Amino acid sequence: MTGSQPLVVHITGARPNFPKAAPVIAALAEHPVRQLLVHTGQHYDERMSEVFFRQLGLPEPDVNLGVGSGPHGAQTAATIVGLEELFTAERPDLVVVYGDVNSTVAAALVASKMGIPLAHVEAGLRSFDMTMPEEINRLVTDRLSDLLLVTSPDAIAHLGNEGVHPDKIHLVGNPMIDTLLRHLDALDTAAVADSVGLDRTEPYLVATLHRPGNVDDPADVAELVRAVHAVADQVRVVIPLHPRGRGRLEQAGFMDHDNLLVIDPLGYVEFLGLVRGAAAVVTDSGGVQEETTVMGVPCLTLRPNTERPVTITHGTNQLITRASLPAAVADVLAAGPAEPGTTPVPPLWDGHAGPRIAAVLAASLGV
Template structure:
């Protein structure tokens, strides 16, 4: 490997590529830690999530710098969106000539940036490397696998991720167990997640089940949506259901009549602080989101993940997460509402989920050279 100026110096620079709200939460502590080290860096927002409620409010809540560029790619099919991302990112990388491209998570922006950077011979660092659901029907699983193969640095959030990378032939010298930067953001903002204030402002009941569903397997098939709507109505017979509706599933849930139950409260998408406050105040959370599985692990809120698998098994062994099917959703929620939750297998929170992942990542990045 050739060496030159340290990464982050003025003549190379680090470019962070973010495109969707989970990326923003993961990037914030890394950007902050690098800023503290005087690194030269820039943020490219692809615009995969593009309206204020899904994007700009997160930058304000998290103190992220205004993106140096917003590609404004927007939504579309996987092929159309990824192609547009690659065209826009190739132009940006060619103009900026970064010394390192840092990508986050598993969205289309992530794999597009990794592909473009690799073909331009720009090193790639992947934050949240090695997560695997082993379910190739999930677009995110494809994105994760491809990105890890192209990455010069793989930053793992949990020990099992290291094993997955090794099984796929990733050299150990490319892999670093650093902890979870999403948890850095959570711990750094704990005193700002005011569930009582959110209840008062939105007129929410004292006891409620929070829900958030957006995965294709749950919201793309009208029959699935109808069944899920029926289950959520049954849950609402026991406790109020509060659901910020992701744009991806809004039309389907509207057609299924989700909001017709008097104890179902549908909300517009929430900013980061409000969403985590909603989660923090819930008696239970029903979700298909990876990030919510992690946040509830630290917050100690029972999490019911409506999926057959998870790429975050550490949230089950060291957290509050349970995998559930549509058929067993109601009985599982009923048990949780009556205080029956499984004991954690581990005694502690996941290793290195201590609020210092951003610093660890920044340390590796600033020592690595081309």
């Protein structure tokens, strides 16, 4: 590669970013550009980041800022300082950010203030819940972006309503689904079930719970514990427990149920292997709503809203409350698994979002 080739800098910082970035980086390698991969280190646990790089075939990060955990302000500020130094030294021709984490909005602020073009992968998603830090990150990042790469038609409508010029918006599909489809044959449900100590003859649920609305307030935590225990009265529940909120859940007696299996966070392939074999998933995560949609696994989202409504209209997802969770699980168990191929999948969630995104980025650079 020569120095005359434009430089594209990809910013990743947390576990959800990596499966989105991998197909874009791979596809962009087919174009005459230089690429620099930055890991801000927002997720610093090996199980939460480095294992993803290995499993997804991502190159080792060229730069790791080592920001680590902390309050939103401190984490975002440390990322801004590190990226400003990096962009001053390297002067990218284009910065690409993913999703809605603090690293994303930090990079958007730095690139915008330095006059560097910015592309946002997964633009336009809206929960309309301003109590979610991620919603603020989405709004700010989209406002500052020059290229808005959207995963679903509803995102186009949101951006249009916010006054974004149509020329900036590109419906490209979902690169995270590229990664899922690429690894689908490698998802070994039996192996991961054995490794975590599940009885494969019995149905099980997978739960992922870490959002502030569920695990920050003691009253919410107490209600969540009661609801999940009522679910565990019906079926085995496996929970790869996120570090966020773990202490509060433990103090509230979350682990005190014989049918609840709490495990450490899993790698990408292992986690999706576990999900693929589940009777259902209970989650407050964003990406899991999308992955279950494509795999046809019933998803019960424990939130009052979702920025991914396409997973409800074209998938297996439904919004539930803590109070309605036990009954919703009973209904899913009674209904049994859907016939393969009967669940609608959103448009362009076909495994080719990475090349579409790369083509838009390359065209913007004139290569």
